[in-house]
Amino acid sequence: MITLPVTGAERKSRKFLDISHYDHAGNYHLLPFRFVALRNGREVLVNEIGDFLIVDKGTARRIINRKLDPFEDSELYADLIANFFISQTRVPALLEVIATRYRTKKSFLDHFTALHIFVITLRCEHTCHYCQVSRVSEDKDTFDMGRTHIDKGIELMMRSSNPHVTMEFQGGEALLAFDQIMYAVQRASAESQKIGKQISFVICTNLAPLKKEMLDFCLKYKIIISTSLDGPEFLHNKNRHKKRNDSYQLAISGIRKCREILGNDAVSALTTTSTLSLDYPHEIVGEYINLGFNSIFLRPISPFGFAVKNDRKNKYDTDRFLEFYKKGLDLIIEHNLNGNFFREDYASIILKKILSPFPVGYVDLQSPAGMINNVIVFNYDGYIYASDEARMLAEMKDYTFQLGHLDTAGYEDIFYGEKAFSFAESSVNESLPGCSDCAFQTYCGSDPVLNHSTQGNLIGHRPTSVFCQKNMGIISHLFELIDSDERILKIFNNWIEN
Amino acid sequence: MKVKFDSDTVQISIDKRIFSNKVIQKCFYWYTADYTVDFETVDEHFVSVTMTNKSQQEIDQVYLAQKIPQDLNDFLLRDIVQEETRDIRALIVAKAFANFEQEEDFPLEQIGDSLGFNTIS
Numbered sequence: 246m247i248t249l250p251v252t253g254a255e256r257k258s259r260k261f262l263d264i265s266h267y268d269h270a271g272n273y274h275l276l277p278f279r280f281v282a283l284r285n286g287r288e289v290l291v292n293e294i295g296d297f298l299i300v301d302k303g304t305a306r307r308i309i310n311r312k313l314d315p316f317e318d319s320e321l322y323a324d325l326i327a328n329f330f331i332s333q334t335r336v337p338a339l340l341e342v343i344a345t346r347y348r349t350k351k352s353f354l355d356h357f358t359a360l361h362i363f364v365i366t367l368r369c370e371h372t373c374h375y376c377q378v379s380r381v382s383e384d385k386d387t388f389d390m391g392r393t394h395i396d397k398g399i400e401l402m403m404r405s406s407n408p409h410v411t412m413e414f415q416g417g418e419a420l421l422a423f424d425q426i427m428y429a430v431q432r433a434s435a436e437s438q439k440i441g442k443q444i445s446f447v448i449c450t451n452l453a454p455l456k457k458e459m460l461d462f463c464l465k466y467k468i469i470i471s472t473s474l475d476g477p478e479f480l481h482n483k484n485r486h487k488k489r490n491d492s493y494q495l496a497i498s499g500i501r502k503c504r505e506i507l508g509n510d511a512v513s514a515l516t517t518t519s520t521l522s523l524d525y526p527h528e529i530v531g532e533y534i535n536l537g538f539n540s541i542f543l544r545p546i547s548p549f550g551f552a553v554k555n556d557r558k559n560k561y562d563t564d565r566f567l568e569f570y571k572k573g574l575d576l577i578i579e580h581n582l583n584g585n586f587f588r589e590d591y592a593s594i595i596l597k598k599i600l601s602p603f604p605v606g607y608v609d610l611q612s613p614a615g616m617i618n619n620v621i622v623f624n625y626d627g628y629i630y631a632s633d634e635a636r637m638l639a640e641m642k643d644y645t646f647q648l649g650h651l652d653t654a655g656y657e658d659i660f661y662g663e664k665a666f667s668f669a670e671s672s673v674n675e676s677l678p679g680c681s682d683c684a685f686q687t688y689c690g691s692d693p694v695l696n697h698s699t700q701g702n703l704i705g706h707r708p709t710s711v712f713c714q715k716n717m718g719i720i721s722h723l724f725e726l727i728d729s730d731e732r733i734l735k736i737f738n739n740w741i742e743n
Numbered sequence: 744m745k746v747k748f749d750s751d752t753v754q755i756s757i758d759k760r761i762f763s764n765k766v767i768q769k770c771f772y773w774y775t776a777d778y779t780v781d782f783e784t785v786d787e788h789f790v791s792v793t794m795t796n797k798s799q800q801e802i803d804q805v806y807l808a809q810k811i812p813q814d815l816n817d818f819l820l821r822d823i824v825q826e827e828t829r830d831i832r833a834l835i836v837a838k839a840f841a842n843f844e845q846e847e848d849f850p851l852e853q854i855g856d857s858l859g860f861n862t863i864s
Contacts, residue, residue, distance in 0.1 A: 274827075275823075275824055275827045275828050276828060276831060277824065277825075277828040277831060277832045277835070278824060278828075279821065279824070280817075280820075280821075282817075293832060293835060305817075305820060306816070306820055309820045309824055310820075336831065336834070337831070340831075340834065340835070340838065341838065343835050344834075344835050344838035344839045345839070347835050347836065347839040348839040348840065351840075678772060679772060679773070682769060682818070682821045682825075707772075707773075708772065708774070708775050708776035709775075709776045
């Protein structure tokens with residue numbers, strides 16, 4: 246093989262300027278970035294717009310102390326310039342690009358509230374020990390949402406500046422109030438058509454009361470079904486208690502019927518991790534794979550309401566959850582390495598924030614927090630809450646996040662009222678203690694409701710926060726995986742592209 | 744910096760000329776899960792930080808003797824970045840959220856060419 250000498254013309258065609266163009270050691274300006282050590286002896290640098298570099302430990306110190314030499318550290322130096330970690334001019338030449346990227350990262354704020362949750366009934370025929378809300382089996386009139394309240398909720402939803410809203414029906418068991426769902430869907434469809442607003446419908450259900458007529462209606466209005474599946478039969482039935490111990494069978498048969506009539510993509514399932522679940526990560530993941538799902542959301546129990554009343558069954562250390570999560574994720578990655586597509590949803594949400602310039606519409610990982618900005622809850626009794634977790638707190642008689650009542654409150658009172666403003670102050674992780682210096686700030690979010698619920702104030706205390714511990718643990722782990730094997734990075738990119 | 748261990752306390756003497764109060768407080772904030780942390784000004788140059796163990800576990804002296812200086816240095820570095828980039832960060836955020844009435848059409852040649860794209864042609 247003949248190696249041709251590099252000519253001047255060829256050198257000029259390089260994408261980057263020659264290294265001699267750059268100044269000598271230390272003569273550069275820092276741009277905003279944060280860093281944290283990983284457990285593999287490396288450290289990750291993350292800039293203001295979420296771009297990252299995984300480098301040897303001590304690199305941040307060298308950069309900040311102006312010890313980098315553009316000749317000796319040419320590759321790193323070029324990476325730092327190209328990825329907006331340092332600049333050769335005090336104001337970076339591509340400031341407009343950085344600002345546009347920042348705006349894109351925050352573009353989830355552009356259209357305001359999208360998700361409108363209607364707690365259509367509090368009635369339920371299950372008695373799950375981790376259920377975050379109270380459950381009642383009878384008295385339709387008291388525990389179903391009245392039509393006046395449905396109308397008012399739809400009216401407020403139509404006032405959202407978001408051109409595409411989601412109307413999600415929750416319970417209790419939502420299908421027990423299917424007549425109310427039909428009324429709400431028909432009315433919301435008609436109202437949205439009048440003003441040209443796009444609307445998606447979701448029903449959250451355990452599928453036990455499912456009937457064919459319901460699916461026909463769902464097909465007509467393109468309603469998505471979100472169900473619960475906690476894993477194999479023994480685990481699901483233990484977690485989700487029902488009189489005949491047939492919750493699993495009903496869920497499986499419901500999923501099949503939904504797929505037959507609505508199509509595979511119209512039904513998804515969520516897991517909830519009880520203390521018992523922690524011993525079965527492989528079995529839970531295996532169950533989802535065997536049932537033909539292409540993803541699983543490994544999520545811990547929300548520490549709200551009734552869920553934390555039963556300490557033995559539902560309270561566990563975040564360390565134990567992280568161990569469970571990593572085991573599950575390992576199996577999922579192995580499944581992908583064997584040529585299959587199967588995604589973990591929580592990792593995918595975070596990876597999209599890490600590997601793409603775009604935000605994710607996931608309300609629990611946003612700054613400013615998703616409450617009110619992205620989600621609002623209309624409860625069965627007409628009360629309005631800042632988030633789903635906020636209404637769970639209300640079931641425990643904590644009304645901190647109650648914003649008003651559908652009978653009396655106007656749009657401005659709820660969305661721009663005093664309470665909304667007071668929550669906003671503690672919902673920006675850029676200014677929260679512990680978060681303001683965190684390397685993972687761009688990928689994470691803030692959760693004032695969780696802070697209030699678990700730590701007694703909206704700001705929270707990061708060193709003892711389960712939210713912080715969980716997200717720090719998972720995000721660090723994802724970076725370590727990215728750094729460990731190029732094939733895993735390819736899999737992760739595949740997850741966020743599909 | 745001097746680190747002194749007792750059965751359930753750790754006492755650290757820190758030179759404020761090297762580490763500002765802000766850096767010290769941000770650093771020891773992260774120890775408040777396992778320790779009660781008190782600050783005391785010794786003189787105009789030194790501050791004494793006392794960490795009292797509130798967990799059941801014994802203090803790991805070897806680990807802390809290495810971790811505390813490392814954390815302080817890291818927070819010092821973070822502080823340097825924050826101070827040096829404060830104006831740029833404000834500029835980025837202000838520009839990002841500026842209310843553009845119409846698409847701004849900024850001439851590319853004025854942006855500069857730090858990556859050398861112009862040489863491609």
